[in-house]
Every structure is written in C-alpha cells, then in structure tokens.
Amino acid sequence: MPIDSQTAVVRRFNRSYTQRIGALEDSFLGMGAPLGTMRLLFEIGSHAGTVAELRARTGLDSGYVSRQLKRLTDDGLVSLTADPADRRRRLVELTPLGTARWNELESRSAERARRLLEPLTERQRDRLARALAEADLLVRSAAVVFETVDPLSSGARAAVERYTAELATFFPFDPGEPSDDDAARFRPPSGRFVLAVDDGAPVACGGLRDLGDGVAEIKRMWVHPGWRGAGLASRLLRHLEKTASDTGHTTVRLDTNENLTAAIAMYGRAGYDRIDRYNDNPDATHFFEKHLT
Amino acid sequence: MPIDSQTAVVRRFNRSYTQRIGALEDSFLGMGAPLGTMRLLFEIGSHAGTVAELRARTGLDSGYVSRQLKRLTDDGLVSLTADPADRRRRLVELTPLGTARWNELESRSAERARRLLEPLTERQRDRLARALAEADLLVRSAAVVFETVDPLSSGARAAVERYTAELATFFPFDPGEPSDDDAARFRPPSGRFVLAVDDGAPVACGGLRDLGDGVAEIKRMWVHPGWRGAGLASRLLRHLEKTASDTGHTTVRLDTNENLTAAIAMYGRAGYDRIDRYNDNPDATHFFEKHLT
DNA sequence: CCAGTTCTCTGACTAAAGTCAGCTACATGC
DNA sequence: GCATGTAGCTGACTTTAGTCAGAGAACTGG
Incomplete structure (x- = not known):
C-alpha cells in the first residue's frame, strides 16, 4: 500500500x-x-x-x-x-x-x-479489540527511538542484564562480570551500543563491535518481551546495519543459538546468509553474515 | 475475550x-x-x-x-x-x-x-493501516443507531431506492411504483421499518411485515456497500428479530436470491433454517425461517 | 398585515488555562 | 562559608473558551 x-x-x-x-x-x-x-x-x-x-x-x-x-x-x-x-x-x-x-x-x-x-456483537467486539491491540503495539513501536549510548550506562546495563537473564532460560549461560575491556569494544570509534527507548524506558538493545577487515559483529541484541511481534527487532537490526555502515564496515556478522528460532527466522527474512563458524563461542550454533550495500 | x-x-x-x-x-x-x-x-x-x-x-x-x-x-x-x-x-x-x-x-x-x-518498516506500516481500517469500520459501526421510521419517510425511501437499484444489478428486477398499500404493511401495529443511521445518514435498512399466525417476514434488508464487512447486517438482523418478537411474532421468514451469496451465508450463521418456498415471489430462490425464543 | 417564531448578532459576563518575573529555601562546589 | 544554582511558590497578568440575555431583521400561518 x-x-x-x-x-x-x-x-x-x-x-x-x-x-x-x-x-x-x-x-x-x-x-x-x-x-x-x-x-x-x-x-x-x-x-x-x-x-x-x-x-x-x-x-x-x-x-x-x-x-x-x-x-x-x-x-x-x-x-x-x-x-x-x-x-x-x-x-x-x-x-x-x-x-x-x-x-x-x-x-x-x-x-x-x-x-x-x-x-457491537461479541464477534465484532473481538475483532475491534484485536485490531486495536495490533494498532497499539505498532503505534507504540513507531514512537520508539534509537539512541547510541555508552555500553556501561545504566540503561544499557539494565537491558543487557535482562538479555542475559533471558538467554539463561534457553541454555546454560554465564555472562561473567561486566568488564571494562569488554565494554570498550562497543564504544566509538569502531563500536557502538544502541538502546531503543520508549518514553524513557529501554525496550530493546544491540551492540556492534569491530572484527577487522571491514567486518562488524552484532552482539547482545534483545527486545523486551512485551514488544515482540511489532517488528521492533527488524527495525533495530536495520538501524544497527546502518550504524555499522556509517562506521566504515561493509559486512556484519552475528552468531546465535539454535534454540532462538524466532531470531533465526528474522535474520533469514532480513537477508542474512548462513555461514561457517567464525568464532569459538561455545553457546553459538548458527552463524550469519550480510554484506551491506 | x-x-x-x-x-x-x-x-x-x-x-x-x-x-x-x-x-x-x-x-x-x-x-x-x-x-x-x-x-x-x-x-x-x-x-x-x-x-x-x-x-x-x-x-x-x-x-x-x-x-x-x-x-x-x-x-x-x-x-x-x-x-x-x-x-x-x-x-x-x-x-x-x-x-x-x-x-x-x-x-x-x-x-x-x-x-x-x-x-515503521513498510511491512509494519501496512499492518498498522490494515488494523486501523478495521478498527475504523467497527468504531463507526458501533456508533450506528437503529431507528423505527415510516416506510415512506425520506430516509427510508432513499435507502430502499438504493436497495432496489442494487438488486437490479444481480437479476432483472422491477420494483414498480412505491404504493401506499405496500408501505402500509411495514407500519405499526403489526409491521415496522427500521433505518440504521450514522451521523444522520441512512446506512442500512430493513422492513418487517406480518404474515399471520405469529410469523413476520423480513423484507428490503440492505446495507450500504461502504459498511459491509463490519457485521452491521448481523446487528440489523438481530434488531429486526427483536422487533418482530416485540410485536408478538414467534417466527421470522425471509426469501432471497441465490445470487446474494453473502446474505445467504449470513442467514446461516444467524441460525436461520432453509425451508420450502412459502410465497410466489418470482425473484426468490431461497427461503429461510427462524424461530424466536 | 399582524402575532409569533426563527436566525443571527451584540454586549456583558465568567471560568479556565496558561505565562512570566521574581522570591525564598535549600543544595553544592570550590 | 560564600557564590552559584535549583526546586517550587506567588503575584500579576493575558488569552481562550464559553455562556446568557436580549435586540433586530426576516419569515410564516392565519
């Protein structure tokens, strides 16, 4: 349309x-x-x-x-x-x-x-409620803004914490202590950490770090459970790709776990290609890559 | 829900x-x-x-x-x-x-x-537009009120005129001149003519007339094309049934033409049973009946 | 053509909503 | 402990929105 x-x-x-x-x-x-x-x-x-x-x-x-x-x-x-x-x-x-x-x-x-x-009849009421619930999710998702923040800012930490807590429900996962060294890779000039904020509250996040040779890696991508199904993840992914491109990268890679089927499906829709293992992350089972045009 | x-x-x-x-x-x-x-x-x-x-x-x-x-x-x-x-x-x-x-x-x-x-992404925009269009139709349909009017009032005439014009596109149909005798059957005490009005404009209509033995017949039921798909016809049908019941009828009948498939489907959903021909209407091919409880 | 009615306009109000400058009490950094 | 800044309060104001009672012109039915 x-x-x-x-x-x-x-x-x-x-x-x-x-x-x-x-x-x-x-x-x-x-x-x-x-x-x-x-x-x-x-x-x-x-x-x-x-x-x-x-x-x-x-x-x-x-x-x-x-x-x-x-x-x-x-x-x-x-x-x-x-x-x-x-x-x-x-x-x-x-x-x-x-x-x-x-x-x-x-x-x-x-x-x-x-x-x-x-x-309205019961059937119509149901249709209206469904339509408004869908519109609500989308309207609210349209109001979400992406902000580049420091990976150790309170908003970023809160989001990553929820991300790791959630990962742990899919497979044994130990994030370790948040270290300064680790965080530094998500800082400019070559890295970024992006927070999606609705009305001041973080609702999604994602980090970019440099792997060399014009390749950036997407890590710690997370969307608040109440915000799933609204396409926020797709928007975030596009935003991260654009950020990677803006920081001089031509390719993005990411790894994920086979248990995260919704994420894997989304990467496919977003034009990512399955590639061979490119790191030794023990939690990762699937690896993807996309060339930025 | x-x-x-x-x-x-x-x-x-x-x-x-x-x-x-x-x-x-x-x-x-x-x-x-x-x-x-x-x-x-x-x-x-x-x-x-x-x-x-x-x-x-x-x-x-x-x-x-x-x-x-x-x-x-x-x-x-x-x-x-x-x-x-x-x-x-x-x-x-x-x-x-x-x-x-x-x-x-x-x-x-x-x-x-x-x-x-x-x-929003194009996909999300489309989803939002669709959801709002659906909500719009239902919200507006919720605001429609049913009024019992005289069958020769200007609103009723306008609606019936559109109804007959539309029927003529489905099969050869000649409504003849609107006669006083004919209209009188849709007047109290035993008949009624109902107009669905949105913001002053008629958007649907339907008439009830007495067939004797506690049976009422629904005639000239019409819904404005822009209002179809919102369940307005179902609401109108329910309203007519209630009106028939209020005027002392225990059964409603109606006839329709095989070409009006959407209407036939709706009568089925609304609990109408197919019956044998009960009149000599040459335009009718299907006949329905429902007992009011 | 007259009485009553209808349509719009005017004067005289009021309440609500909002703006702005300056004041006081408290906090903070040096 | 002093300069500077901040949070909330107060007084004095303006604009907006809306109400109500008439006045005057124009219409209508008898």
Whole structure:
C-alpha cells in the first residue's frame, strides 16, 4: 500500500475515533473540578513522584502546576512532602481521598470504553479489540527511538542484564562480570551500543563491535518481551546495519543459538546468509553474515 | 475475550494513541489564530453551508460561533452572504485565502499522520493501516443507531431506492411504483421499518411485515456497500428479530436470491433454517425461517 | 398585515488555562 | 562559608473558551 493511502487511513480513523470516542479526557469533566486539575490528579495517581517529574511528564508550566497542586491539597486529594534526599524537592502522592477520586476517574474512563463496545456483537467486539491491540503495539513501536549510548550506562546495563537473564532460560549461560575491556569494544570509534527507548524506558538493545577487515559483529541484541511481534527487532537490526555502515564496515556478522528460532527466522527474512563458524563461542550454533550495500 | 479485557485493550490503545499522536487538532495550533477559530475554519472548509448547520455540526453556542465568524471574515478567510432562500440565514464559505489556509491545515494533519508511520518498516506500516481500517469500520459501526421510521419517510425511501437499484444489478428486477398499500404493511401495529443511521445518514435498512399466525417476514434488508464487512447486517438482523418478537411474532421468514451469496451465508450463521418456498415471489430462490425464543 | 417564531448578532459576563518575573529555601562546589 | 544554582511558590497578568440575555431583521400561518 503506498504511504499516501496509509496516511489517509490513519487520518480517516483519527476522525472517526476522536469524533465518536471524543478525547477520553472528557470523562474527567463534571467531577466538580476543572479538567486540568483532574488531569493532574490522574497523572499523579498513575505515577507518584516529585513535582519536577510531574511537570516533565505533562509539559506544564511550573507556576501552573504549583497552583493546581495547591488546589488539590486544599481539597485533601493529594499530599505534598519534602523529599528527604533533597528538601527543595517535594514528593506528590494521592491521599486516600485522592485515591478514591482517582478510582472514580478510572471507572469513568472504563465505562466510556465499554459504551463504545456495547452496541457491537461479541464477534465484532473481538475483532475491534484485536485490531486495536495490533494498532497499539505498532503505534507504540513507531514512537520508539534509537539512541547510541555508552555500553556501561545504566540503561544499557539494565537491558543487557535482562538479555542475559533471558538467554539463561534457553541454555546454560554465564555472562561473567561486566568488564571494562569488554565494554570498550562497543564504544566509538569502531563500536557502538544502541538502546531503543520508549518514553524513557529501554525496550530493546544491540551492540556492534569491530572484527577487522571491514567486518562488524552484532552482539547482545534483545527486545523486551512485551514488544515482540511489532517488528521492533527488524527495525533495530536495520538501524544497527546502518550504524555499522556509517562506521566504515561493509559486512556484519552475528552468531546465535539454535534454540532462538524466532531470531533465526528474522535474520533469514532480513537477508542474512548462513555461514561457517567464525568464532569459538561455545553457546553459538548458527552463524550469519550480510554484506551491506 | 471477556468484555473487561476488551475494555482494557481499548483504554490501553487510547492512551498510547492520544499520547503519541495527540489530538489531531493540535496541528491546528501555531497558525496565528487560536485553536477554536481554526477548528471552525476547518469545519467550514470540510462542508460549507449555513451558520445554523455549522452550529449543529459543532455543537457550539450561537454567540460564540458568531464571534468566531466575525474574526474569520475580518481576517478575510471566510465570506458570509445572506441565503437567497431565507435572508435571515447566512451562507458561510471560504474565500480563496481561506481555502489556502484550509489546505495548510490539511497538509499539517496529513504530515502528522505521516510522521506516525515514518519510523515503521513498510511491512509494519501496512499492518498498522490494515488494523486501523478495521478498527475504523467497527468504531463507526458501533456508533450506528437503529431507528423505527415510516416506510415512506425520506430516509427510508432513499435507502430502499438504493436497495432496489442494487438488486437490479444481480437479476432483472422491477420494483414498480412505491404504493401506499405496500408501505402500509411495514407500519405499526403489526409491521415496522427500521433505518440504521450514522451521523444522520441512512446506512442500512430493513422492513418487517406480518404474515399471520405469529410469523413476520423480513423484507428490503440492505446495507450500504461502504459498511459491509463490519457485521452491521448481523446487528440489523438481530434488531429486526427483536422487533418482530416485540410485536408478538414467534417466527421470522425471509426469501432471497441465490445470487446474494453473502446474505445467504449470513442467514446461516444467524441460525436461520432453509425451508420450502412459502410465497410466489418470482425473484426468490431461497427461503429461510427462524424461530424466536 | 399582524402575532409569533426563527436566525443571527451584540454586549456583558465568567471560568479556565496558561505565562512570566521574581522570591525564598535549600543544595553544592570550590 | 560564600557564590552559584535549583526546586517550587506567588503575584500579576493575558488569552481562550464559553455562556446568557436580549435586540433586530426576516419569515410564516392565519
């Protein structure tokens, strides 16, 4: 389908959807407080924290938030306490009364979603839920951005940790201690470590290191389980290939284990060719290569 | 899938979607005029007409609209002319300058949709477009309401006209002139004519008439071609069955033509049994019946 | 042609939403 | 312990969005 038709589909959907469902937020109206205040209450309830975090998440002005919080505390819905770690900061959280109010917001919004589904037959409801789940995964995956980070940054370490933990469920695997030497190979100039980030949280990662003769090796490629099936791995792989090419490589190689069938299938789809063993990695059983054009 | 899970999917999608795409309307911002004004400009560009129509469509206050229009005319974006048919009314339309502005809104909103798709691979874009097209159809179909109308009302006539025109493409079919006698059979107390309406426009119809002995007959069932595949026909059929039951019938019958294979399949799914010919309709080849419980 | 109705516009409001500069208390690096 | 910076608060403001009660012109049925 050409991109213009796809764009048209998105816009058409957008129109139907916002028109019929309206902003979900409309359900925040009529609760005795203006929409902005309720929106903030909802945000606090979804994730308590400092005022600064709240501001960053909502993109609202400092003075504006301050005043809204005053209103919410006056109404007994949220509590503000000085952060013991830095007493300039203030921690915001819901009071029991605020939680009750938040639950009300939750159920209103659920009610709204239910009213959308209600007129449909069971079969149609299922189709709609399936379609929206698929769209959700893809929309969220489209919002993921790739960042080149230091292999020892906290985000990279967290991702690699999950990667190794997961590998260990497929076969006996001992990652050893993360060493500086090892990490250095994933740093510029010849290496890179890429983190896929959604809304600040790492959801996938992959490293590139130089093997000499214009060959780069892809290592530690991992996708968060909740993000699989959305093609994020393919996008990451393409991104890594482009990065390898940008750092002067003409070929990428990788090894993997026969138990990782989904990964092996993906490498095949992505144009990788099976090659002979090129290293002595005892965990690897399959070896792939792709020439970058 | 239980309805609570379906509700959760809708809400989750809603959150991802509105967060990432934002209200599409945000793209109306930063055009030198406030959002409300631009929204109205967009609405006028989408469909010119009288001020009253515009108000009805947007649900805005008369005074508010009047002021917005003043601003738009002052800026040379729209022109107001007295309606020759009723000089109290005023016709609103875009000036060439206004059209240029409207095109800008259009391209901004298309740009926004494109940016959503852009990071995705072609395969993912296709999946997303497909999922949203499916969701669009279902969401819009959920918003369709069934109304019992007079069989000679303008909506009913328009729908039946399209129905007969379409039948004629399947086999030679002459509806004859719409007669009062014929229409009367689809009126209360024993008959009904049901129109499915989306946003004021008829998208499906179906009539019920009494055959005696607690039997009702479904006739002139039609679904707008753009609305097929969304299960609207199933919903309409269920609605007609309920209506038949409410008017004291225990059985519904219908006849159809062998060329209408999709309809025949649907009757099967809906629990209808094939029966012997029960009338002398020369166009009918298949006859169905269902006992209402 | 008159009474009542309809359509749009105007004046006079209000509440909500947001902006900005400056203030105070606290933290940190030298 | 002092300069510098940061987090949140406050006062004073503007813009936007929307409401409501009429006024005036134009239409309609009797």
